[in-house]
Amino acid sequence: MDGVVFISGPVHPVTFQLLEEAGLRTKKWKEDRRPSQEEVIENCQEACALISLVRDKLDAFFFKSCPQLRAISNYAVGFENIDLSEANRRRIPIGYTPEVLSNSTAELTIALLLACSRNILSANQAIRRGEWTHFDPMKHLGTDLSGKTLGIFGMGRIGSLVAKKARLGFDMEIIYNSRNRNEEVEDRLGAAYVSWEDLLESSDFLSAHCPITERTAGIFNKQTFQRMKSTAFFINAARGGIHVEEDLIQALNQREIAGSGLDVTNPEPMRSDNPLLSMSNVVVTPHIGSATMETRKKMGEICAHNIIQGLSGKPMIHTINPNFV
Numbered sequence: 001m002d003g004v005v006f007i008s009g010p011v012h013p014v015t016f017q018l019l020e021e022a023g024l025r026t027k028k029w030k031e032d033r034r035p036s037q038e039e040v041i042e043n044c045q046e047a048c049a050l051i052s053l054v055r056d057k058l059d060a061f062f063f064k065s066c067p068q069l070r071a072i073s074n075y076a077v078g079f080e081n082i083d084l085s086e087a088n089r090r091r092i093p094i095g096y097t098p099e100v101l102s103n104s105t106a107e108l109t110i111a112l113l114l115a116c117s118r119n120i121l122s123a124n125q126a127i128r129r130g131e132w133t134h135f136d137p138m139k140h141l142g143t144d145l146s147g148k149t150l151g152i153f154g155m156g157r158i159g160s161l162v163a164k165k166a167r168l169g170f171d172m173e174i175i176y177n178s179r180n181r182n183e184e185v186e187d188r189l190g191a192a193y194v195s196w197e198d199l200l201e202s203s204d205f206l207s208a209h210c211p212i213t214e215r216t217a218g219i220f221n222k223q224t225f226q227r228m229k230s231t232a233f234f235i236n237a238a239r240g241g242i243h244v245e246e247d248l249i250q251a252l253n254q255r256e257i258a259g260s261g262l263d264v265t266n267p268e269p270m271r272s273d274n275p276l277l278s279m280s281n282v283v284v285t286p287h288i289g290s291a292t293m294e295t296r297k298k299m300g301e302i303c304a305h306n307i308i309q310g311l312s313g314k315p316m317i318h319t320i321n322p323n324f325v
């Protein structure tokens with residue numbers, strides 16, 4: 001197999017190793033910043049395939065500018081950065097990395113739940129300020145997860161793993177709303193399918209695990225935060241664009257909800273002077289849901305195999321447009 005694969009950002013070394021073992025040459029984006037679309041296009045000119053990140057905009061202009069690309073794999077499960085109808089029209093197979101990152105993202109979600117419920121961030125900051133001068137049994141009081149209701153919006157691969165960990169690990173009650181019912185999760189975990197309104201009104205913790213689409217963009221907004229319990233926490237490890245940031249800030253300022261744990265923001269990266277970062281009841285992580293060594297390696301393996309398969313005209317391991325084989 002011959003040809004160059006452009007890799008538009010830092011990925012696990014196994015990705016390069018597997019591509020090179022297959023005879024492909026690799027070219028990587030070396031700068032410690034996001035490449036512009038022009039730079040991705042320029043670097044793709046000599047390439048027959050691309051491994052992209054969600055930050056890369058692969059729109060109609062991109063596809064028109066890179067007509068020689070024969071296979072693409074996103075180093076992610078989300079693929080809202082890719083104009084799929086354009087890829088289909090041009091018959092370019094698009095790979096992605098579902099499943100292997102679900103557990104890491106679910107674990108990070110549980111970390112956000114615990115960080116919010118037990119004031120981990122603000123308690124740690126208090127120590128750093130020298131405020132741990134004596135044991136005070138009434139300081140940093142949080143709330144138990146056990147017995148509380150976790151509402152999940154989007155009961156797919158990640159949502160159902162979060163539900164499992166919360167139910168079996170923390171004895172939480174699970175309710176959910178999703179595009180379709182997930183009867184397997186209902187049977188296995190006793191999760192109850194509820195209306196969108198019930199999800200908002202009954203959740204003690206409301207955790208979003210849907211993709212960003214026209215229907216979900218901005219779905220958590222002023223009206224929805226107002227419907228939530230004033231003691232509830234909003235958790236988002238899906239996409240920043242599904243909540244309206246200024247409405248979230250207002251809801252937190254007006255104590256319409258109790259706090260928030262965010263792994264994703266809009267825009268990303270978040271500015272360091274963002275008001276959310278000075279709120280003691282808000283925990284923000286920089287989009288690290290799937291960021292473990294084990295998972296990044298598996299993502300790299302899948303991307304490399306996706307490209308090798310795609311260039312050979314064979315089915316990718318995981319593809320978004322399976323009809324091109």
Ligand SMILES: NC(=O)C1=CN([C@@H]2O[C@H](COP(=O)(O)OP(=O)(O)OC[C@H]3O[C@@H](n4cnc5c(N)ncnc54)[C@H](OP(=O)(O)O)[C@@H]3O)[C@@H](O)[C@H]2O)C=CC1
Pocket residue numbers: 077078079098099101102105153154155156157158159177178179180209210211212213215216237238239263264287288289290291
């Ligand atoms: N923070 C991070 O680092 C990461 C973030 N993510 C984000 O998490 C998202 C979910 O990933 P994953 O679980 O693998 O995806 P899945 O497709 O397995 O699950 C998404 C779920 O959301 C449901 N859904 C879709 N549209 C709607 C809607 N309009 N209303 C209600 N529910 C809806 C889907 O329904 P249906 O079953 O009908 O398709 C599905 O059950 C990704 O799209 C990505 O954006 C993923 C990985 C890491």
Ligand SMILES: O=CC(=O)O
Pocket residue numbers: 054075076077078079101289290
């Ligand atoms: O956000 C990460 C992804 O895999 O999607």
